[in-house]
Structure formats: C-alpha cells, structure tokens
Amino acid sequence: MKAVRRLDGWTVSAAALLLTAYAANRLTAQAVDRTKPPQLPPAPALKLPVVQTATLGNGLTLAVVEMHKVPVVDVEVMLDAGAARDPADAPGLATFTAAMLQQGAGTRGALEVADEAAFLGAELNTTASFDGAVASVHVPKRRL
C-alpha cells in the first residue's frame, strides 16, 4: 500500500441517541380520545452536541462527541487513504487494502480478528471511499 502521508482526522464519538421523551410523557393511564389526532406541542429546540477537538502528540486530530444515553461507543479512525490516491496502474488498491485489514492484522489471522471482535460484541468495519479509508468499531462501553 502506498504510504499514508497525512492523517486527516480521528473522530471518537460516544454514540447514543437523542431521546424524545415526549411520547412516553404523553402516555398516561387516562382514557385517550382516539377519534382525533393528538395535538402536537411545538417542536423542541434543536440542540446539537458539542464537538470537542484536540491534537494528539502524533499529529492526529481527535474529535469527541459525548452522548451518554446508551452505554455504547463508536470509534472511527479516518485516514487519507482513499481511492483518490490509487496509483494509475493499481485501481482498487484502497478498497482492497481496507477489506484485507479484516483478513489478518499483525499476528492475528482472519478468524482471530473476527473472534476477538465478536467476543467484545463489537462491530468492526474497515472500508475505503474515494476520499478516505475508515476503520471503525461500535462497541459496548464496558468492552472498549
């Protein structure tokens, strides 16, 4: 694989969801008139999570979004290793390389990589698009 000259970024987000507590609040034990559609309250204000960024000692940009509703963490390592950098005589190199990452890494073979990820309950993905390559895990917080 062609050397990766620049590391574009590294985002870490503690994934969860914005709960709409609305539906639960409206469910009461009282009789509900189902002949009319329920009156919707005004749309809640859009509150976007804060993105915290920092630069690590190795030059990587770290971005963290905290969401604590569900104890699950998403980690994405994004590298400037997309198909746009494929050499003219090796089309598909970035995609092939990203796919091969799960077919063995370091001292681990394909089945060991799969077994380790499965044991953690983690979804492991390695893909490449035109602009970059991404390795990601989606894993319960206590297994991170």
Added chain:
Amino acid sequence: VQVPRVYHAWHTVKAFAEDDATLDVVANVLAGGRSSRLYRRLVYDLQIATDVVAFQDGGRIDGKFELWATARPGHDLTELERVIDEEVNKLAEEGPTAREVERAQNGFEAQFLSRLERVGGFGGKADQLNLYNYFVGTPDYFQKDLDRYRRVTRTGVQQAVRTYLAPHRVVLSVVPQGKPELAVKEGAP
C-alpha cells in the same frame, strides 16, 4: 439458480419459551459470524461453501430452527451436509466452550444496546416495545429478555442441541436446473 444450496429446518419452540434464547446461542455458535464453527469449516478451511446461516425462528404459536449453506461452484450438497452433520453432532456430544457461550452473550448484549440507540424504525425502541407487547403481553420486558441470554449455560446449549437438532428434520436441496446429482443424497452422510 446458479449454485446449490441446502436448507435444514428443525421443529423447536415458540418465541420466549424456555429454550428460545438458548437456541439463539446455538445458532450463534454454529453460524454466527466468521468465528463460528460452520463458517470456519465450510467457508474458511474447506472452502466448499460461500456462506452459512443459522437462526432460531420463534413465532407466537410455535418455532423452528433453520440452517442453510450455499455450495461453492464445483461442490455438491452432500459434501456440505456431511460437515454440517459432523458439527451438529460434535456440539451435541461435547457442548460449546465457555468462550463460545460468552462470545454469543456479549454479542446479544451489544445488540440489545444497539436497539436502544434509535427511537423508531425496524429494530428501534418502538419496534422493541411492540415486540414485547405482542409476544409476552407487556412492553416492559427489556431487562427480563436480556436476562434470558445471561442465564444460558454450556450444558443448556448442549442439551438444546440434543433435544431439538435431532435427525428428525426437513432437508431441502435447491440445485441448478438439470443437476439433480448436486442435491443431498438420500441416506447421506
């Protein structure tokens, strides 16, 4: 149809019955992901199949356990059948390893959390509440459902394989037109 596929179905139990979660673990040990027993042998080691799938399908009235595998071109279904039988019998005789059960439990727990990440849609919270309401009569069953999986043991898995994945089953061969010799041969293995 370009390549042959063999389907198996065993009569099991309905959703949320005593052995339902255990059979989910059985399916995971046999064919859940690349590290499962059948994927390892059929797809990775022997390279005679391109995929293998297993799942417990519990309905409201009754349930079945399905397992299917697709042959690689050049291989027939009797070859696949032999390996499937070997692995099912081995699991019945020796049971799963502690790691296999824990791996399955960790995977199911992660799936539970993933379902809490979205409010609606297939597999979201609304779907989950509805599923519990339909099958067990209350939407408030999340913790009890998770606990079913946490209670699964090695001996429970072994017992479930012995009880349900017995020789009495349906085997269906689907083969390319004009190639009946690729089907599972009667009396095999």
